[in-house]
Amino acid sequence: AYIVEGEALAPAARSLGEVEGGTLDGALFSAEVSLSAAEHEEQHLGEGAAAVGDVNGDGFEDLLLAAPSFSFALHRAGRSYLVYGPGGAASKLRVERLEPDTVALAGGEELTLFGAGFGEGTEVRIGGAAAPVRRVLTSARIAVVAPPLDRTGPADVVATRGADTATLPGGARYVARIHPDVDVLELPAMGKGAIVRGMPSDFVSSLAFLDVDGDGFSDAVAANFTGTVVIVYGSAQPAPVLELPDLEGGQTLEGVSLIRAGLRAACARVGDVNGDQRPDLAFFRGGDVTVLFSTGRYPADTDLEKLLAEERGARILNGGPPILAVTGGGDIDGDGIGDLVVSVGDYQVPRSHAVFLVTGSAVWRQETFLEDMPRISTTEPEDYFGSRLAAPGDVDRDGRADILAGAPGRYYNDDGNGYLLFGGAWNVGGATTVQDLLAQGKAARLDAFKARDGIGYQVCAPGDLNGDGNPDLAISSQGGGVHFQGESYVVFGGTDLRKEPGGAVVSMASLGERGLRILGERPYDYGVFLAPAGDFDGDGLRDLLIGAPTPSEPEGKAYVVFGGSARTVRLYNLGADGFRLTGKGLFEFG
Numbered sequence: 276a277y278i279v280e281g282e283a284l285a286p287a288a289r290s291l292g293e294v295e296g297g298t299l300d301g302a303l304f305s306a307e308v309s310l311s312a313a314e315h316e317e318q319h320l321g322e323g324a325a326a327v328g329d330v331n332g333d334g335f336e337d338l339l340l341a342a343p344s345f346s347f348a349l350h351r352a353g354r355s356y357l358v359y360g361p362g363g364a365a366s367k368l369r370v371e372r373l374e375p376d377t378v379a380l381a382g383g384e385e386l387t388l389f390g391a392g393f394g395e396g397t398e399v400r401i402g403g404a405a406a407p408v409r410r411v412l413t414s415a416r417i418a419v420v421a422p423p424l425d426r427t428g429p430a431d432v433v434a435t436r437g438a439d440t441a442t443l444p445g446g447a448r449y450v451a452r453i454h455p456d457v458d459v460l461e462l463p464a465m466g467k468g469a470i471v472r473g474m475p476s477d478f479v480s481s482l483a484f485l486d487v488d489g490d491g492f493s494d495a496v497a498a499n500f501t502g503t504v505v506i507v508y509g510s511a512q513p514a515p516v517l518e519l520p521d522l523e524g525g526q527t528l529e530g531v532s533l534i535r536a537g538l539r540a541a542c543a544r545v546g547d548v549n550g551d552q553r554p555d556l557a558f559f560r561g562g563d564v565t566v567l568f569s570t571g572r573y574p575a576d577t578d579l580e581k582l583l584a585e586e587r588g589a590r591i592l593n594g595g596p597p598i599l600a601v602t603g604g605g606d607i608d609g610d611g612i613g614d615l616v617v618s619v620g621d622y623q624v625p626r627s628h629a630v631f632l633v634t635g636s637a638v639w640r641q642e643t644f645l646e647d648m649p650r651i652s653t654t655e656p657e658d659y660f661g662s663r664l665a666a667p668g669d670v671d672r673d674g675r676a677d678i679l680a681g682a683p684g685r686y687y688n689d690d691g692n693g694y695l696l697f698g699g700a701w702n703v704g705g706a707t708t709v710q711d712l713l714a715q716g717k718a719a720r721l722d723a724f725k726a727r728d729g730i731g732y733q734v735c736a737p738g739d740l741n742g743d744g745n746p747d748l749a750i751s752s753q754g755g756g757v758h759f760q761g762e763s764y765v766v767f768g769g770t771d772l773r774k775e776p777g778g779a780v781v782s783m784a785s786l787g788e789r790g791l792r793i794l795g796e797r798p799y800d801y802g803v804f805l806a807p808a809g810d811f812d813g814d815g816l817r818d819l820l821i822g823a824p825t826p827s828e829p830e831g832k833a834y835v836v837f838g839g840s841a842r843t844v845r846l847y848n849l850g851a852d853g854f855r856l857t858g859k860g861l862f863e864f865g
Contacts, residue, residue: 327357335360359414366414368392368439373401373432373446377850379453382423385409386447392436393417401447402430424449454854459864463515471495471507473519481541485554488572496556498542504534504558506573527575535578536560546604546613546666548635557615559598564591564617566639589639594646596620599628602664604736605676607698608634616678617645618661627653628661630680632701649701654710658682658689659731667736668746670768671697679748680709681731686753691730693721693750695772719772721750724762724783724792728752735805737765738817740791740838745769747790749819751803752783760795761802763821767841788841793821796832796847800825804865811835818853821846822865831865832857 323341330337342354359366370390378384378401386406388399393414399406404422411417417434424430429445462468474497481498488494492509507517508530520526527533538560545557545566553569558579565579567588582588600618607614612635621629629652631645653660663681670677675698683691694709700717701707712718723730735749745768755762764783767790772779786792795802802823811818816838823846824831833856834846844852858864 323355330357330359366392368397368434368436368441370432370434370441370443370446373443375848375850376446377448377450377453377848377852378421378424378430380424380427380449380451382421384421386419386421387412388417388419388432388434389415390417390434390441391415392439392441393434394436397434397436399435400433402426402449406432421447427451448850450851453850456855456857459856459858460861466515469513469515469517471517471519473521474499474505481543483542483544483556485544485556485569487556487569489553489569496542496544498536498540498558500539502536502538502540502560504536504540504542504579506532506534508532508572525576531575532573533576534573534582535576536565537579541601543601544604545601545615548603548613548615549639550612550635550637554604557601557603559601559617562593562595562597562619564593564598564601564615564633565589566591566615583641586641589641589643591615591617591633591643591645593617593619594644599662600664602666602678603635604666605668605698606635607632607676607678607701608703609675609698610634612636614676616664616666618664618680619645621652624653624656626657626659626685627655628659630661630664630678630696649703650706651696651700651712652706652708653682654708655682658684658692660694660709663731663734665734665736665749667695667748667768669698670695670746670748671773672745672768672770673698673773675699679734679736679750681734681750683729683731683753686729687727688729690723690726690728691732691752692723693731693734693748695719695721695748697773716773719779719781721748721764721766722780722782722784723752724755724764727754728762728783729754730764730783733763733803733805735807735819737805737807737819738809739768740765740817740819741767741840742816742838743767743769747817749805751805751821753801753803755803756795756798758798760798760800761823762795763793763803763805763819765791765793765819786841790841791836791844792842793819793836793844794846795823796845797823797825797828800832802832802834802846808835810838812837814838824863824865826863830858830861831863833865 322343325339327337327339337360338358340356372389374387393411399419401422402424406419406422409418427449430447430449432443432446434441483496484493486493494509495507498504520528540558540560543557545555548555549568555569556567558565565588570587596619598619603615614635615633617631618628621627629650631648631650633648660682661680665679667679668676677698678696680694697717700712730752732753733751737749740747747768748766751763766781800823802821804822806820808818808820818838819836821834836844836853
């Protein structure tokens with residue numbers, strides 16, 4: 276970029292790295308969370324340049340210069356440099372925000388204060404205690420060291436430069452402690468987890484946890500695209516590292532079962548669908564669903580057809596479009612036995628799906644046909660209604676279990692929706708649409724935070740996060756954030772979700788005291804993969820697990836977000852709201 280006629284600027288070649296280094300007065304805008312002083316050699320500086328008037332109020336015109344291709348690692352996240360015209364008085368001191376704004380009582384961590392007018396001689400105090408200035412990054416950004424305090428809660432941030440003072444009331448929040456990151460590869464050595472190695476390929480595609488053998492310990496079930504299912508049984512003292520033999524080559528191992536499904540399979544925990552008080556397991560492959568009842572441990576090496584012949588399960592046949600999702604775990608029809616919900620493609624409405632209710636029974640027929648079951652579909656083409664399903668329980672407290680269905684629409688094109696289908700919504704023996712259910716007050720709708728968010732990409736039944744006795748809903752938006760960081764939301768359950776007529780509509784843009792808004796960490800993290808975490812921190816409230824596979828980086832991340840009251844949670848600044856799991860060297864971990 277070149278300035279042709281600027282008399283106030285002495286003729287010289289200037290590097291915009293000086294803006295970040297603090298020797299050229301200005302400000303830096305970047306999509307990156309972590310910044311460095313180095314400039315990218317192919318950032319395409321100068322593709323955008325404009326005079327923007329007197330931004331900092333010093334009486335001199337300022338310039339905005341664009342570098343749209345800065346940082347290819349972040350899919351050309353881009354930068355903009357605001358260069359203040361020289362010669363005027365120093366910018367008026369201003370403080371805008373502190374990052375991170377959650378600080379441990381012990382202090383000691385580096386914080387970044389954003390604002391204007393910073394320079395040599397700037398002093399900062401937090402909660403009345405001196406926060407030493409480590410370096411002036413720019414006139415709009417300064418790095419300080421958090422001082423220790425003896426009290427939790429909000430603390431004012433005060434900056435001074437000469438006689439000029441600026442205050443950010445409650446700009447910092449002190450907490451007793453901040454949970455450090457956890458590397459999952461170190462868990463076995465800490466006695467806090469286990470690693471299973473030697474799984475056949477693609478086993479991350481489908482996971483389920485339930486007590487298959489009824490011994491009181493949860494078991495891990497994994498299915499892959501080749502139709503292989505592995506069950507690793509839990510125990511009081513699991514091996515820190517379990518090395519699986521060549522299961523597909525016929526080798527076996529104590530405490531592990533191999534089930535050969537024959538076709539590409541996915542698995543799901545579906546609750547107790549036969550009334551024996553034990554959770555059951557479903558596999559869906561192609562156009563059918565196989566339910567396996569929890570009748571004890573399975574043989575070390577067996578196949579699905581053999582288990583069906585032994586009446587250890589039942590099959591649900593579709594005969595049409597492929598099965599897309601299966602869930603269960605609650606009594607939807609009120610007969611005292613848990614039910615299944617199955618989503619399949621719907622050829623009548625392009626790129627949408629129909630959701631079927633398969634009622635549980637103490638005695639299952641060997642084969643059940645989906646076409647005979649109650650069905651809910653959509654009138655909206657390409658909304659992908661039912662592509663994701665979750666069974667949160669009785670959210671509206673009417674005595675029947677409800678179902679959460681995602682309808683994310685087309686990728687980066689549609690706003691998306693989530694639909695809560697109340698237990699009494701199903702037209703026994705017939706079909707209806709989710710739009711009719713909304714009009715009748717038999718469903719509720721969850722709307723996106725902003726346009727093209729694609730909310731409903733993932734849904735989850737996390738349990739009761741806020742401790743009010745009602746199960747809550749979790750839903751995520753793949754397009755959430757500015758650069759696909761992803762956003763997730765927890766909507767608190769309650770009777771107010773049912774309204775007559777028209778059904779309840781909950782917008783994520785006005786969630787407020789209704790739940791949690793969870794912001795992703797980095798561009799293209801896709802921090803939207805959801806799973807219930809149980810009561811991970813032992814405070815009596817359920818917690819939420821969020822995966823961010825980060826395809827733009829060599830390794831992904833996962834986060835545990837603790838339950839509690841309504842709030843906004845920032846995954847890049849969790850503080851006391853949870854902690855981050857990393858898998859160093861594990862591609863797309865999370």
